[in-house]
Amino acid sequence: MSENLVIIPTYNEKENIEKIIRYVFNLPMEFDILVVEDNSPDGTADIVKRLMQEFPDRLFIEERKGKLGLGTAYIHGFKWALERDYQYVTEMDADFSHNPDDLIRLHDACANGADLAIGSRYKCGVNVVNWPMGRVLMSYYASAYVRFVTGMKVRDTTAGFVCYTRKVLETIDFDRIKFIGYAFQIEMKYTAWKLGFKIEEVSIIFTDRREGTSKMSGGIFREAIFGVINLRWRGMWGKIKPRQK
Secondary structure: OOOEEEEEEEOOOOOOHHHHHHHHHOOOOOOEEEEEEOOOOOOHHHHHHHHHHHOOOOEEEEEOOOOOOHHHHHHHHHHHHHOOOOOEEEEOOOOOOOOOOHHHHHHHHHHOOOOEEEEEOOOOOOOEEOOOHHHHHHHHHHHHHHHHHHOOOOOOOOOOOEEEEHHHHHHEOHHHOOOOOOHHHHHHHHHHHHOOOOEEEEEOOEEOOOOOOOOOOHHHHHHHHHHHHHHHHHHHOOOOOEOOO
């Protein structure tokens, strides 16, 4: 078993899942993969199970009954990782919007002192390819808004390409994480920051998916925008606490 685990949540990713799995397994650093599969009707799970016969000790699947939210998928994966001996756990999309080559850079940032490493679209300007301008502006200013409200010095607060060290995941009380959509990404970063962990941003180039269908919507961003106020309120009143051992 590797010390590195990549968690990939999936729903209707038959066009991408085999390609992303093979790409990760061909990297010069060893990563295991856990696919958290939300009952895709397109047969994504069947593809993963076939590949598991080829990679029996490196590829795993956890199947759920339906679309239960991105946040709950990752928390399911985090708990699964903590039951094993993984030291570095990375969130990554299945659609190649996150370049798998950058897994090594995120790992190295954590191995060299960061507690949490973010694949950041906005650390050095705006590094986004193939997004319409309206979506770029919405994402960029959403992160600016989060920084303003929370005081957190992170350029890409909504990023979904994140490497956590084991001690961060052991410390965060998942029962206190309230959001299940993309606001989950903000809440996890804010929680780690409030608990005193060191966050480092690693500049990446984000490329919009070429195959399959995006799950992004305006409602997802509205959850993030309005949820931040509640998040800040909880932080001010000391409601963000480590998990009880």
